[in-house]
Amino acid sequence: MKVKDKIAIVTGGGGGLGEGIARCLAEEGAHVAVSDYQLDLAEKVAGKVRETGRRAIAIKTDVTSETQVQQMVDTTVKELGGLDIMVCCAGISGFSPAAVPSEDALLIDNIRVEDWDATFAVNVKGVFLCNRAAAPVFRKQNSGRIVNISSVAGRRPSDFLVAYATSKAAVIAFTQSMALLMAPHHVNVNCVCPGIIYTPMWKEGSELLVKVHPALKNSGLGAKEALDMMVQTLIPFKKYQTAEDIGKAVTFLSSSDAEEITGQSLNVCGGMAFN
Numbered sequence: 001m002k003v004k005d006k007i008a009i010v011t012g013g014g015g016g017l018g019e020g021i022a023r024c025l026a027e028e029g030a031h032v033a034v035s036d037y038q039l040d041l042a043e044k045v046a047g048k049v050r051e052t053g054r055r056a057i058a059i060k061t062d063v064t065s066e067t068q069v070q071q072m073v074d075t076t077v078k079e080l081g082g083l084d085i086m087v088c089c090a091g092i093s094g095f096s097p098a099a100v101p102s103e104d105a106l107l108i109d110n111i112r113v114e115d116w117d118a119t120f121a122v123n124v125k126g127v128f129l130c131n132r133a134a135a136p137v138f139r140k141q142n143s144g145r146i147v148n149i150s151s152v153a154g155r156r157p158s159d160f161l162v163a164y165a166t167s168k169a170a171v172i173a174f175t176q177s178m179a180l181l182m183a184p185h186h187v188n189v190n191c192v193c194p195g196i197i198y199t200p201m202w203k204e205g206s207e208l209l210v211k212v213h214p215a216l217k218n219s220g221l222g223a224k225e226a227l228d229m230m231v232q233t234l235i236p237f238k239k240y241q242t243a244e245d246i247g248k249a250v251t252f253l254s255s256s257d258a259e260e261i262t263g264q265s266l267n268v269c270g271g272m273a274f275n
Contacts (some may be wrong), residue, residue: 001029002255007080009033009072011063011130012090014041016199017149020243021087021250022049022056028251030085031055033076037062037090055080063090063126073133082141085254086134088127089149093205094119094163106159106214116163123167124174131178131189144187145254148175149246150265152193155273160213161205168193172265179263188262190253195241195269196231237270 008025012018014036022032026049034049034056036042042058049056057079061072077083094115104110127148138144153161154168175191182189196202206227210216216226232238249268252258267273 002251002257003085004029006030006084006254007033007076007082008085008087008254009035009076009083009130009134010087010089011035011061011072011126012088012149013045014038015045016201017194017197017243017246018087018089019045019048021089021149021247023052024244024247024251025085025087025254026052026054026056028255029054030251030254031080033057033059033072033080035059035061035063035072035090061090063088063130064121066129069126069129069133072130073137077137083134083137084143085145085147086130087147087149087250087254088130090122090126091149091201092119092122092164093161093201094123094167095161095205095208106212108162111162119163119167120170123164124170127171127174131174135182135187138182138187139185142186144182144185145258146175146178146182146187146189147250147253148178148189148191149250150175150191150193152195152267152269152273155193155267155275160209175265176263183262188253188258190258190261190263191265192246192249192253193265193267193269193273194246195235195267195272196227197241197243197246198227199243202227235270235272239270241268241270 010022013034034042039060046056046058150171151168153165158165179189206223
């Protein structure tokens with residue numbers, strides 16, 4: 001098993017992409033602390049992890065809180081016996097269509113400062129705080145793996161999710177800097193950039209997209225139909241990626257097979273982005 005008896009934290013692990021990552025790590029032998037803002041969701045996923053024979057705990061965490069992030073790491077070390085893998089998956093889309101008239105939704109003027117700040121608080125500050133909290137543990141043991149979840153949106157321009165795309169580009173840059181900081185301590189820091197996955201966030205996003213995007217709002221397409229069209233148009237493999245696809249990539253980067261890989265951003269997107 002690729003990560004047998006390693007101890008991992010997965011933030012945003014209560015559903016969607018985070019759940020897929022947690023379950024893939026468990027299937028390959030890891031014990032998992034499932035962290036999420038909603039404790040009931042984290043507890044459900046932790047239960048599924050335990051069904052694989054691995055140990056698991058659920059931790060309620062707001063990743064924008066320095067105190068709660070540190071408590072998450074401390075609790076994991078205390079209850080599971082250590083920490084070997086930090087996966088930063090918690091994220092939000094940051095788009096608030098109710099805040100602007102639908103015909104003006106794509107004007108930069110109508111991106112609210114509070115939405116911008118909230119997006120960066122979760123997607124960038126949250127990643128920073130989790131990486132920072134794990135670093136002392138990894139330095140002390142002279143080993144560890146960090147995998148930050150970005151997005152192909154961080155590789156491509158977006159007129160619909162400007163704050164989200166910008167925040168995900170920041171995660172890529174931060175990952176590279178963190179890799180340099182942690183290299184002397186034999187800690188690998190990498191990033192995974194998923195494509196289009198039909199998670200609750202993408203489902204919600206597609207429902208918003210058909211309401212406000214000029215190219216879609218009068219098309220008569222339903223939300224799922226519009227997203228299917230995007231997949232066929234933007235992805236060379238012409239299919240959705242899955243949470244398990246991302247989980248497998250995270251597991252690889254967390255394993256001894258990736259010993260010489262650090263500071264890299266791995267696209268798992270069916271060819272949607274190449275750089």
